[in-house]
Amino acid sequence: MSAAAQREARRTEALDSFRVRGMPHRRFEHWRYSDLRAVLDAGQVAQAGTAKWNIEHLPEGVELFDLSVQDAPEWVMKTLGHVGNRRTMVEASLAFSEGGVALRVPKGKHIAEPIKLEIGGQGNLRWLIVLEQGASATVFEPHAHDAGYLRNVGVEITLAEGAELQHVRCAPLAPRSFTVELMALELAKHAKYYGHFANFGSRLSRTEAHIVLGGEGAEAHLSGVAVLGHEAHSDVTTHIEHAAGKTLSTQLFKHVAGGKSRAVYQGKITVRDGASGSDSRQTARALLMSPRAEADLKPELIIFNDDVKCAHGATVGDLDPESLFYLRSRGIPEKDARRLLINAFLEEAVDVIGNDTLKETIWHDIEAALPRAMEAAK
Structure with missing residues (x-):
C-alpha cells in the first residue's frame, strides 16, 4: 500500500471511530468539568476546517514535513496516528484536518535554538515531533488569539533513548472560542520531557497530556499556570503511566481564578506492575480572587507495585x-500588594522553565492577564 493510501485508510478509520464514540461529555469522568457535548456537536467539529501553523525560522538540523503533502516519509507514516491511545477529539484532529506539521531531530543532534511553532486560526490540526536517540530540542508553541469557533489540535511526541525535549505551550485568552489540545507522548529509556502549559482561558479550554514512561529511567516533568478572569475556563488534565522501573515524574500547577472563571486540574498517575522504583509527585494549588470563581483540583494515584x-x-x-x-x-x-503576592505564588511554577527568554515571555503574558483575574465578579 502506498503512503498516500495508508494515510487515507488511517483517516477513514479515525472518522469511523469518531462517529461511533461521539462527543465527550461530563458522564465521562475525565471530561467531568468540561462538557464538550453541551456546547458542540460532531457536525461542527467535522466542518471546522483546518487550523494554521507557522514556523518562520527552522533551526539547522531539524527535518520538517508538511502533513498536507500526500507522500509522507517513512518516519512520519510509522508514527503519525500510532502514539498513545486515540480518544474522541484526537480522532477528530486526525480525520478532519487537511494539514499539520511533523518535525524530526536526528540521532545525537542537539538543537540549541527554540523551534517556534505558531498555531492560529480555526479548525482541526495535527503536529508530530520525533526525537531520535540522544537528540535534544526546545519547542515553543504559542497560540494566536484568533481561535475562531473551535480549535482542536492533536499532538504526538516520541522520544527515543536518551532524547530530551523542552516544550512550552502558551494559550492566550480566547473568550468566544472552544480550544482543545490533546497530547500523546511515549518516552524510551532515559528520555526526558519537560512540559510547561500556560493557559489564560476560553469559553471552554482543555489541555490534556497522556504520557507513557516506557523505558527505565525515563522522566516527565510538567508544570503550568492558569491566570483567569471574567468567565474564562481552563482545564488541564494529565495522565502519566509509569510503565518501566526507576521512572520519575513531577507535576506542579498553579491557578489564579477571578471573576466567574473556572480552573480545573485533573492529574492521574498509574504505576504499572513491574515498574519498581518509580517516583512520582504531583501538586496543584489555586488562589480564588472572587467569591464566584471556582477551582476543581483532582489528583489521583493508581499503583500496582x-x-x-x-x-x-x-x-x-x-x-x-x-x-x-x-x-x-x-x-x-x-492592589500592588496583592499583585506581589500573586506573582510570588506563581513563581515556583514558572521558574522551572529552562529557557530564560521563554520564561520572560510567560511572565509578560501573566502580567497582562493579572488585571482580569483581580477584577471582582460582575
Missing part, C-alpha cells in the same frame, strides 16, 4: 491575610 514513592496534594484558598497586612503596613497599596 509496592516498591514506589508516590505523593500528591491539592490546596485551594485566598491570599495570606498576614502577608497582605505586612505589605500594606509598609506603605504598599493593597
Whole structure:
C-alpha cells in the first residue's frame, strides 16, 4: 500500500471511530468539568476546517514535513496516528484536518535554538515531533488569539533513548472560542520531557497530556499556570503511566481564578506492575480572587507495585491575610500588594522553565492577564 493510501485508510478509520464514540461529555469522568457535548456537536467539529501553523525560522538540523503533502516519509507514516491511545477529539484532529506539521531531530543532534511553532486560526490540526536517540530540542508553541469557533489540535511526541525535549505551550485568552489540545507522548529509556502549559482561558479550554514512561529511567516533568478572569475556563488534565522501573515524574500547577472563571486540574498517575522504583509527585494549588470563581483540583494515584514513592496534594484558598497586612503596613497599596503576592505564588511554577527568554515571555503574558483575574465578579 502506498503512503498516500495508508494515510487515507488511517483517516477513514479515525472518522469511523469518531462517529461511533461521539462527543465527550461530563458522564465521562475525565471530561467531568468540561462538557464538550453541551456546547458542540460532531457536525461542527467535522466542518471546522483546518487550523494554521507557522514556523518562520527552522533551526539547522531539524527535518520538517508538511502533513498536507500526500507522500509522507517513512518516519512520519510509522508514527503519525500510532502514539498513545486515540480518544474522541484526537480522532477528530486526525480525520478532519487537511494539514499539520511533523518535525524530526536526528540521532545525537542537539538543537540549541527554540523551534517556534505558531498555531492560529480555526479548525482541526495535527503536529508530530520525533526525537531520535540522544537528540535534544526546545519547542515553543504559542497560540494566536484568533481561535475562531473551535480549535482542536492533536499532538504526538516520541522520544527515543536518551532524547530530551523542552516544550512550552502558551494559550492566550480566547473568550468566544472552544480550544482543545490533546497530547500523546511515549518516552524510551532515559528520555526526558519537560512540559510547561500556560493557559489564560476560553469559553471552554482543555489541555490534556497522556504520557507513557516506557523505558527505565525515563522522566516527565510538567508544570503550568492558569491566570483567569471574567468567565474564562481552563482545564488541564494529565495522565502519566509509569510503565518501566526507576521512572520519575513531577507535576506542579498553579491557578489564579477571578471573576466567574473556572480552573480545573485533573492529574492521574498509574504505576504499572513491574515498574519498581518509580517516583512520582504531583501538586496543584489555586488562589480564588472572587467569591464566584471556582477551582476543581483532582489528583489521583493508581499503583500496582509496592516498591514506589508516590505523593500528591491539592490546596485551594485566598491570599495570606498576614502577608497582605505586612505589605500594606509598609506603605504598599493593597492592589500592588496583592499583585506581589500573586506573582510570588506563581513563581515556583514558572521558574522551572529552562529557557530564560521563554520564561520572560510567560511572565509578560501573566502580567497582562493579572488585571482580569483581580477584577471582582460582575
